[in-house]
Amino acid sequence: MIRDITIGQYYPQDSVIHRLDPRTKLVGTLVYIISLFLFHNFMGYIIVTLFLAGMIHASKVPFRFMVKGLRAIIVLLMITVLFNMFLTPGEPLVQVGFIQITKEGARIAVFMSIRLVYLIIGSSMMTLTTTPNQLTDGLESLLAPLKRVKVPVHEIAMMMSIALRFIPILLEETDKIMKAQIARGADFESGNLIKKAKSLIPLLVPLFISAFRRANDLAMAMEARCYSGGEGRTKMKPLLYQMNDYRAYAIVGVYLAAIIAMGILL
């Protein structure tokens, strides 16, 4: 019924990109996103396109999975294109009544949407090749310096991974309760908005109760194993940079330099 919803879109595969340290991928993605806004000429787009295509090829993830993420931003994309196209002043290209499309407007609209699309594809590259747990591990380790200013980095990372871990469990639970109530004649589909909202009570009450019960059990289980936060805690699989990570950093560095050079030279 609601099995089709997928959150945390990790695509299992054995590729160079998948094996990289999550920190490398986080930093790389960040650099890539910044780089998208550092250039204003045609050459820049060619470099970014080549870089992105290379990464996609190396990740061995089918291209259609990358495009899937775009569905979420289609509305945003449309708005960006329309506003830029019609509202940018400049040399008119087409004019119908008081509506006009300018040359500058068309140019900005095209480039802006390419940037947005690249942004989404680039960041879904990261989530497609990194498990949610690796991601939170990577974040925890990258944000570790913030501990000095009393930011509870470990706790935040732990909460994130627990939340991620529970999404599929709660989805399954929702499915089960929904079926059980349908078997008792409940109707989740027909009726007006108020009736529909009311019909959710038999679903939400048991769901919340079960979520609290699970949370309680988990807290108990953690306590039973003497969990007491991040202080002095070591990892079973500590993150370690491999040779490939240094190579990846080098590639990202060269890429960034190329983009900046392009911005200065042209």
Next chain:
Amino acid sequence: MSIILDKVNYIYGSGTAYEIMALKDINLVIEDGQFIGIIGHTGSGKSTLIQHLNGLIKATSGGIYYNGEDISDSDFDKKKLRSKVGLVFQYPEHQLFEVNVFEDVCFGPRNLGLTEKEAQLRAFEALRMVGFDEELFYQSPFELSGGQKRRVAIAGVLAMKPEVLILDEPTAGLDPRGRDEILDQIKKLHETTNMSVILVSHSMEDVAKYVSRLIVMNQGQIMFDDTPKEVFRHYKKLEEIGLAAPQVTYIMNQLNEKGIPVNTNATTIEEAKEEILRVFHNRKDEPSF
């Protein structure tokens, strides 16, 4: 009142990389007033099968007929089917949500569009049927013990007056006493109302004691469909698919191998006792063993 399954197939995750054939070519006739047990290993398709019976899952191919009507027809009244084929899920107490027990049991009959009075009457009856203590009718369902909660949940389905009652592992997680009480109650229900009962279970002992027809599922297919006695005859095959016959069957078979001529048909402890006593009685004067 019969349910007929004709060549039913069901595929999970159709069209994705994770396709699983959950049901393969299921042919089944469920007649009025039967007490049927369904057993099988985890993932054998038991739960998928019973969810087909009240239309919660739509078969990928094949037909399901309730009283001769195809339930996949667009004008078939699914809501009515669900009131006639009551399904009690595993751990049904997790679906309770109302402020008190009585209100919760009223939920089903109210959904059927009955009058308030009729709904309350049915709730009252259903709670009586499962032997629920009247003093607790207006307690919050969340303050009850596990066994009591389960009774409330079963009453919630019974209040819809189903003609077929399906229970998915109704005794999972209960202590032995709670288990016997619930199963005895179900048996009594079956005898007094002539409702068909389908009991999905892991426990061979339970099944042997209560059901008159036993369906064994393995990897989405029906492996045996016969009386328990006949099915347990194939106890070696049951072992191959990760199941086992009741312990009594093993004892009787071993006695037989050791040369004591007991009839291996016995499936409950009571029957076994009678059989062993009978044999020993006959041989009282032969001191050979």
